Amino acid sequence: MKKQFSVAVVGATGLVGQTMLKVLHERNFPVSDVILYAFNSGEAHTPFGTKEVYELSGANIYRRPCDFALFAVSNEVSIKYAQIFSTMGAIVIDNSSAWRMDDNVPLVIPEVNPSSAFMHSGIIANPNCTTAQILTAMAPIHREFGIVRMIVSTYQSVSGAGAAALADLQSGECNVFDLPIKNNLLPKIDTYHSDGYTGEELKIVNETHKILSSRIKVNATSVRVPITNCHGATVNFKLTRTANLSEISECLMQAPSVKLLDIPTPLDAVGQDNVLVGRLRRDESEENSFCLWTVADNLRKGAATNAVQIAELLI
Numbered sequence: 001m002k003k004q005f006s007v008a009v010v011g012a013t014g015l016v017g018q019t020m021l022k023v024l025h026e027r028n029f030p031v032s033d034v035i036l037y038a039f040n041s042g043e044a045h046t047p048f049g050t051k052e053v054y055e056l057s058g059a060n061i062y063r064r065p066c067d068f069a070l071f072a073v074s075n076e077v078s079i080k081y082a083q084i085f086s087t088m089g090a091i092v093i094d095n096s097s098a099w100r101m102d103d104n105v106p107l108v109i110p111e112v113n114p115s116s117a118f119m120h121s122g123i124i125a126n127p128n129c130t131t132a133q134i135l136t137a138m139a140p141i142h143r144e145f146g147i148v149r150m151i152v153s154t155y156q157s158v159s160g161a162g163a164a165a166l167a168d169l170q171s172g173e174c175n176v177f178d179l180p181i182k183n184n185l186l187p188k189i190d191t192y193h194s195d196g197y198t199g200e201e202l203k204i205v206n207e208t209h210k211i212l213s214s215r216i217k218v219n220a221t222s223v224r225v226p227i228t229n230c231h232g233a234t235v236n237f238k239l240t241r242t243a244n245l246s247e248i249s250e251c252l253m254q255a256p257s258v259k260l261l262d263i264p265t266p267l268d269a270v271g272q273d274n275v276l277v278g279r280l281r282r283d284e285s286e287e288n289s290f291c292l293w294t295v296a297d298n299l300r301k302g303a304a305t306n307a308v309q310i311a312e313l314l315i
Helices: 015-026 058-063 075-087 114-119 129-145 163-171 199-212 245-254 300-314
Strands: 005-010 031-038 042-046 049-055 068-071 091-094 123-125 147-156 217-224 231-239 258-260 275-282 289-296
Touching: 005 015, 005 075, 015 031, 015 300, 031 042, 058 075, 068 075, 068 300, 075 091, 075 123, 091 300, 114 300, 129 147, 129 199, 129 231, 129 245, 129 258, 129 275, 129 289, 129 300, 147 199, 199 217, 245 258, 245 275, 289 300
Parallel strands: 005 031, 005 068, 031 049, 068 091, 091 123, 147 217, 258 275
Antiparallel strands: 042 049, 147 231, 231 289, 275 289
């Protein structure tokens, strides 16, 4: 009989937590039991049936050991509770940014650096949603041709900021964002740093270096756009050696979890686990340089699916 595993979903009532449950079910993860945690107890309807939701507390965690804990919570909550699950023997796969740049915590995209997942000490970090999307497409190109630098512009949907942000999109109010997102564009995601870049932009830079074990030059600009789901990103990249469009296209067509289309849009990506790539073209202004466009479901490949894929690697 195939071995089964108990899985805790921490933040189970949020957008990412709900998507984690859906992905676990869709991918037939060998679940013996699903344990749901949130800040308020109650019941939740899930693909595994109606389940009790336990209040997140140390006492409840100790009473219910599990094999995996999938975290879809804030940095502060992850820092407080991840090590408690780990101490209890669970492998924590965390979607926050709390552990990503910790030298002792692997930062993993299964299609890109799967072996890193096995170097964990109880906690594994999911990358930022846009980093996961961009590197799923760009890592195969980097391995084949070498990338010198990338200039990235992201167009990020409102669901990336949570359910309350979706209410702002509908109402035009500013409960989550500093400015209205309805019928607007916000060229600021996360807080400003002293150099003028935002936290979201620096995540793309730093996480790229860690995941690829490379000091590729990366510059990023991140913009929130008024759509509900799926992030877009343009990447302008320069290669270390000469290549043509056919070679790069072939590389992308062979890449796992990448689907090459003519003009992929967010509507094409909703509910998909692939990263959709299109608009591949040469940058005529710079030698050995090219441009492409990517789009992906930020709740799935950008978060929930990547976490479940990591667990799949480990079993």
